[in-house]
Amino acid sequence: MTNTQRQFKSATEHRLKTGAEFKESLIDGRQIWVGGKQIEKVTDEPALAAGVDLLASMFDDQFTDEHADATTYYDEAAKAVVSRAWQIPRTKEELVDRRKMIEYTSLKTGGTFGRPPDLAPAIAVGLYAYLPTFKKKKSLIDGIDPDFAENIERYVEYGRENNLTASESLAGPQSDRSSPKASEASLLKVKSVEKDGIRIYGAKTVGSIAAQAKEIFFTNLGGIQETPADACIWGSIPVNSEGIKLISREMVSQPGSEKFDHPIASMGEEADQFIIFDNVFVPKDRIFNLGDPTAMQYYGPVCIFAHWHVLTRLAVKAELFVGAGQLVLDYLGTGKIPAVQLMLGELIEYQQALRAFVLAAEALAKPTEGGVMAPDAGMLTAGRLYSIQHYPRIIHILQEMCGQGLVMRFGKKAYDNPEIGHYLHDLLPGHGVSAMVKEQLMNFIWDMTSGALAGRVALFENVNASPAPRLRARLYEEIKRNEFTGQVKKLAGIE
DSSP states (O other): OOHHHHHHHHOSOBOOOOHHHHHHHTOSOOEEEETTEEESSGGGSHHHHHHHHHHHHHHHHTTSTTTHHHHEEEETTTTEEEEGGGOOOOSHHHHHHHHHHHHHHHHHTTTOOSSOTTTHHHHHHHHHTTHHHHHHOOOOSTTOOOOHHHHHHHHHHHHHHTTOOEEEEOOOOOOOTTOHHHHHHTSOEEEEEETTEEEEEEEEOOOTTGGGSSEEEEEOOSSSSSOOGGGOEEEEEETTOTTEEEEEOOOOSOTTSOTTTOTTGGGOOOOOEEEEEEEEEEEGGGEEEESOHHHHTTHHHHTHHHHHHHHHHHHHHHHHHHHHHHHHHHHHTOTTOHHHHHHHHHHHHHHHHHHHHHHHHHHTOEEOTTSOEEOOHHHHHHHHHHHHHHHHHHHHHHHHHHTHHHHSOOOHHHHHOTTTHHHHHHHOOOSSSOHHHHHHHHHHHHHHHTSHHHHHHHHHHHHHHOOHHHHHHHHHHHSOOHHHHHHHHHHHTOO
16 A cells, blocks of 8 residues: 555545546536537537546546555645645655656546646646746736736645646637737737736637636747737636637547447547637636736746646557557567567657656756756657657557558447357457457557547647747757867867
8 A cells, every 4th residue: 555545544634526526517507619509518518528427537536546646645734635636746756756647647548638637737836836936027917916926826725625627728729820910819818907807808729628627727828929918818717707618629539439449539538629718807816927928938947847747648658559569469470570570669669768758857857946846848848859750650650560450440249240240250360369359459559540539639749749840949948058068179179
């Protein structure tokens, strides 16, 4: 039994929701459109409902011996067991402990939820890591002066106390990039100032799990040369706030299908939302920056924990690719073919490299000005760049290893059919396994590499990690080369 499990069993207090409580919390009047039609509640759409069920199971897992250590910890200040999603790592050991939650949610979703419930809290923790800076910042919008640092502290406490799920939506809608005015048109901006808050108007895009979460964590990023003061804002509000409208993209999963046929796609999805903010009220105590463009420049440092989350999830998914690849060799009897061994070797190389980047980022972690242990930015950026450069190649290799197995899939109903099923059972066995077991593996790999959900995930990985040129630009800014140039000068005898 782990230390967390002992504390859990002996603790009289916890701040955790059950799956049922989480699902009930989502029936709150939020406005969602799917396929052009407004739905009454999130569970009315099968793909969203399946995703909600998956998220609910994560809440229930908090109460199990198997998953308690990965999903919860005992918070000394609160004197209660709370979610690891809101853990503030003060040491490298606590950083490693927090990673357990990322690995858990990544495995739970097969890595197909790019923004699981523990990602948005990572950004809140990132703000917390720079409390001294945000303490010095002041609102540059007349008529309102929130205490940003106090609001950040209070929000992290609120999230921890309420086992809160949030969606982070930072990207702006795609528009005419050649026109600064077009880029600015959809920016979230302050529309008016009131006594106890502000009203904002605009839109955000790729709001993953927004329809399945309680809050929306938002800001404006990129796309314009200089962010206007009225668009310099960090904040968070409930999803059911008046004026919030969620327009869902097309669904790509297979909810309600046989688990045998679609082991991953049957679990539903994090349906990205186009989020409209139509004169939405943001309370004064939910504002973390307002009007100050210098605070917007903290995107990189603040989002460092989110980038660590992204790279860790990709490392976990790479391990799934290696595991699936090994099973292909086992089930097809191709493990002694040198060319196939080399294919698996390339999958292993990718997996080992991503894991190395994660471990290196943690080993080189340093405390921020706020005393929060932050992973190394350079290692995270290089790791994310490596991941997106190689991801298409890794997918292709795994597909190639499967051969016709991905093309010729029949489904459980065909195997169960008395007229034709016996042919499939007799003529399609694997090496030491039945035809159905072999097909189960192919169905898993299909969902991870080839189906509609896999296609969406592959596109998301590239967008979510940031395009390669932007990551290289970040490396140029993040990695200081003075030590390297000094070494060259010394060896070359340059004065």
